[in-house]
Amino acid sequence: MKKLFLTLALVTGAWQTCNAEAPAAQVTIGEQEPHPFFRDALLPAWSQMTPEQLLVDARAAMEEARKRRQTLLQVTPETATFDNTFLAAARINAQLQQVQCYMMHLMNVASTPELMQAQATMQAEAARFQAETAGDSAIGHLLEEAARAPWAQQLSPARKRYIEQALKRRQMGEASLSPEQRKRLAEINKEIRRLSLQFYKNLGNSRNTWELEVTDPDMLDGLPERWREKAAKAARAKGIGTDEKPAWLITQGNAHEVLTHCAVEETRRQCWLGTSTHCQENEALIYRTMELRHECAQMLGFRNYADMQAKERMTGSGEKALAFVDKMLNALKPLYDAEIDAYLNRLGQAKGEPITKLNPWDEAYLSHRAPAPATPGFDSGQLTPYFETERVLRGMMEIWEHLLSIRITEHPTVQLNHGEPCPSGKVEVWHKDVRFYTVHDTSTGCHLGSFYLDLYPRRGKRGDGWTTPIRFGHEGEPHLAAMVTNITPPGHPHLLNHGDVYVIFHEFGHLMHMLLGHPELPEHHAMSVERDFIEMPSQLQEQWIWEPEALATFATHHKTGEPLPAVLARQLAESRQNSPVSDTMRMLRHSKLDLEINLYFHEKFKGRPLDEVAAELLAPWQLPYSAPTPSDMRTVHHTMNPGYAASFYTYIWSEAMSMDAFSRFRKEGIMNPATGADYRRCILEPGGSKPALELFRDFMGREPDSAAFLQRFGANQCPPDSKIPTR
Numbered sequence: 001m002k003k004l005f006l007t008l009a010l011v012t013g014a015w016q017t018c019n020a021e022a023p024a025a026q027v028t029i030g031e032q033e034p035h036p037f038f039r040d041a042l043l044p045a046w047s048q049m050t051p052e053q054l055l056v057d058a059r060a061a062m063e064e065a066r067k068r069r070q071t072l073l074q075v076t077p078e079t080a081t082f083d084n085t086f087l088a089a090a091r092i093n094a095q096l097q098q099v100q101c102y103m104m105h106l107m108n109v110a111s112t113p114e115l116m117q118a119q120a121t122m123q124a125e126a127a128r129f130q131a132e133t134a135g136d137s138a139i140g141h142l143l144e145e146a147a148r149a150p151w152a153q154q155l156s157p158a159r160k161r162y163i164e165q166a167l168k169r170r171q172m173g174e175a176s177l178s179p180e181q182r183k184r185l186a187e188i189n190k191e192i193r194r195l196s197l198q199f200y201k202n203l204g205n206s207r208n209t210w211e212l213e214v215t216d217p218d219m220l221d222g223l224p225e226r227w228r229e230k231a232a233k234a235a236r237a238k239g240i241g242t243d244e245k246p247a248w249l250i251t252q253g254n255a256h257e258v259l260t261h262c263a264v265e266e267t268r269r270q271c272w273l274g275t276s277t278h279c280q281e282n283e284a285l286i287y288r289t290m291e292l293r294h295e296c297a298q299m300l301g302f303r304n305y306a307d308m309q310a311k312e313r314m315t316g317s318g319e320k321a322l323a324f325v326d327k328m329l330n331a332l333k334p335l336y337d338a339e340i341d342a343y344l345n346r347l348g349q350a351k352g353e354p355i356t357k358l359n360p361w362d363e364a365y366l367s368h369r370a371p372a373p374a375t376p377g378f379d380s381g382q383l384t385p386y387f388e389t390e391r392v393l394r395g396m397m398e399i400w401e402h403l404l405s406i407r408i409t410e411h412p413t414v415q416l417n418h419g420e421p422c423p424s425g426k427v428e429v430w431h432k433d434v435r436f437y438t439v440h441d442t443s444t445g446c447h448l449g450s451f452y453l454d455l456y457p458r459r460g461k462r463g464d465g466w467t468t469p470i471r472f473g474h475e476g477e478p479h480l481a482a483m484v485t486n487i488t489p490p491g492h493p494h495l496l497n498h499g500d501v502y503v504i505f506h507e508f509g510h511l512m513h514m515l516l517g518h519p520e521l522p523e524h525h526a527m528s529v530e531r532d533f534i535e536m537p538s539q540l541q542e543q544w545i546w547e548p549e550a551l552a553t554f555a556t557h558h559k560t561g562e563p564l565p566a567v568l569a570r571q572l573a574e575s576r577q578n579s580p581v582s583d584t585m586r587m588l589r590h591s592k593l594d595l596e597i598n599l600y601f602h603e604k605f606k607g608r609p610l611d612e613v614a615a616e617l618l619a620p621w622q623l624p625y626s627a628p629t630p631s632d633m634r635t636v637h638h639t640m641n642p643g644y645a646a647s648f649y650t651y652i653w654s655e656a657m658s659m660d661a662f663s664r665f666r667k668e669g670i671m672n673p674a675t676g677a678d679y680r681r682c683i684l685e686p687g688g689s690k691p692a693l694e695l696f697r698d699f700m701g702r703e704p705d706s707a708a709f710l711q712r713f714g715a716n717q718c719p720p721d722s723k724i725p726t727r
Contacts, residue, residue, distance in 0.1 A: 035060055037102050038095040042478065043450075044102065044470070046430040047416040051118035054103055058122045061095035062129045068092045073138055077145050082159055085146040086166055089139055090523055096126065105470065108462045109454055109484060110430050131186075140175040143167065158520040158689040165312075172300055172311060181299055188292045195285045195292075196640040202285075203635060206278035212250040212270055213240055220248060222263035227254065250274075259364040272361035282634040283610050289640060290601040306598040306646035313532045314653075314692050318646055320725045321532075322595045325649050327725075328656070329588050329621050331710050335581045340623060343582075346370040357626040372580065378571035380498050386568075387496040388558040389455075389487075395554020396508060399544060403676025404516065404684075406448065407440045431458070438478075439515050449479035449515030457486040465503045467510035467538075472525040479525075481514045483507045493558045498572070501545050509541030516680055517687035528688030532650040533695075537683060539658035546576050547670050581713045584652065589618050591649035593633060598646035610634070656709035656724055657696065663708040664700060693726050 033039055036048040037057035072088045147163050174182050231248035241247030250258055258271045293305035302308040306318025315321040348355040350370035397408045413436045414426040422428050427436045435453040463486050471480040487500040517526040544550035548569040555564035597605055605613050614631040638644035668675045682699035704724040
């Protein structure tokens, strides 16, 4: 996302673009800025971004966009330049995009009912505004003429790439359609949105409406008293059962405990049927969506929707994405088969009889009684005393300061009420717990970027973790981003588990990508890289949390200061090597089905039950169940999300790319600053100014390979051709 705003506190040492240090300067303005949601300044004034101001600024931004469009249309072939055509077209809606980015950020970190209402109003108005110029043919003709001009042939490679990208997007978008086709496309998109909303509504309803009433306490044998008390209370709240004749209510919310702990097979069977076979009505919605996606893709000149999604990705086509998934499925199958054999043997011992076909309702119950063997003597909880929050954060930053030749400095912050001036030397934040840092190049002193750090959960803040760009700097200006997590709230001492450390390192990878990218054009920022490459830096930087050499920089006992014992560091690495392949196979199965249905809906799916087709396509890589298991496509949000459609494979794709890139660090030294300098120069700094495949080749000196990814699972036999298929 892009975000800009008023600087109330200007720490000049932090903000002079290429000055290492300077005294702090105070900005004491407390009155309301005219348009805080899109004012072009280095730091935002969060306290001035009220719900009322959101609507004022959004409307002003839309009016400014109309003026910019009219200015662009005054350009003639004789007066055309790159800046007044292609860049001007790219930035018509820049202020509106800034408003939307600030709005979404605040919705994620400081949501209120008033802001939600203002967002709904603003989004409706923005949709109507964007419909005004959808498929603007006049601008399209102007850009096509400009691209043919002699000056366009003399531009830098980055600008030539941008022209090619801009024309391709227009040719593959609404601008290439007739008025009748644009009308039909609008109808298609409207219907797809309606189908998606119904899909999510059905999903929510099924979670809220399915229930199983139990009146015989013997049917709940094995469930703890705590569960029974809550289930009885839920039943009474619905008028079911009495104190004398109690009843218990099983719902989507408590069914997992039933499947895991209930000793009565019939109860588990009924529970599994209710929880796994819901949302049958979503199948028709999925099929209709696939019909519409296919029509949309063909209208825009593609064979199918998967190819349309892949047009600006490393794969280049849906078939190549599917080839990658199939290659990974087949390469991991021997390991998976051995794992399944051991798994069924373990469950059979728990059941007291051999298992060749597993009842799906028995799986959680038996797995709980026969857990997978762990690394001998290792419990990940043993690591927690060595992961004190401040030491982890400082150690992580020290690793990347060393590898990337940067300096990270924290600055004082303040949360302001509306209208309050910002004290000298402080940076305004949206919550008192948010921290602020600047990033400088150690050799030049240049200010590369800054970031907010929002670590802890609270009311009004979205769950999970993410990193969002707030402002991509123009012409050498520093970038601004926010790294947001929901790790365990502060305590005494404030300790993290290994999962928390993973989240922090992963998100910091995104942060470095956003802040250290300095391409020629701001439009080629880090988030403009191909979607199947965007997770590569974050997944690469995860790798350090498993390495003893890296752990030594931040894993020290919170009481004694002693470093993490070598035996624990070794066991942690071994636990990863011994991690089950089944989780990855589950993602690969879903990736395959996602691609197959978006590639071959008419050939393989239309007119046939979804479960039947899914069972055929995935049979070689499924557990041998005794009963048909429904496809999870009916209940997975990605199915109907256009951002993930025909794209679920990118999770595994980027992991394979990152493991391959890490193999160079492993070979040359994970703390080798020369390798880190190459990583910064080849991967981080160019942003999207070059194709991702070129970035990867520049760093690795060869094509991407899946061998390191497969060897992570202990696959000694890699495919004869382990190269990752690209365009």
